[in-house]
Amino acid sequence: MAAPTVSPRDNARQAADLVKSAHSLVIDGHDIQLSDELRHGLRELLRHIAAGDEVEVVARREYLSTQQAAEILQISRPTLVKMLDDGLIRFERPGTHRRIPQSALEEYLAKEVDARKEALRDLADTFDPNVPDQIVSTR
Structure with a gap:
């Protein structure tokens, strides 16, 4: 056997x-x-x-290019550049290229999580059990 x-x-x-x-x-x-x-x-x-997950090993660098940061955030590079220029994410420009510290990207993501939680709390505060449900037309 x-x-x-x-x-x-x-x-x-x-x-x-x-x-x-x-x-x-x-x-x-x-x-x-x-x-x-x-x-x-x-x-x-x-x-x-x-768990049967597909695994890909990606090195984390201290500084990211705009393309690398955009890929992490799952947004386009031009959108990321606009966010950088608007001051939403801290970056450095050691030469002609923007470099985003990994810590700055992590800070931005943490702020986004906190903002979503706060928005959900605010939405929950508007709930009034005495108001009947209504259909809202979107068109």
């Missing part, structure tokens, strides 16, 4: 659980010490593989 086979997803799930508390990793007899950052990155990678 053949032994049951273990799927690559099961292997990844088991590895993710082991990496969670690992302090080192042995590869071909070489002991590699795991920093918190490396341990977290490996665990995230393995968790996505275990």
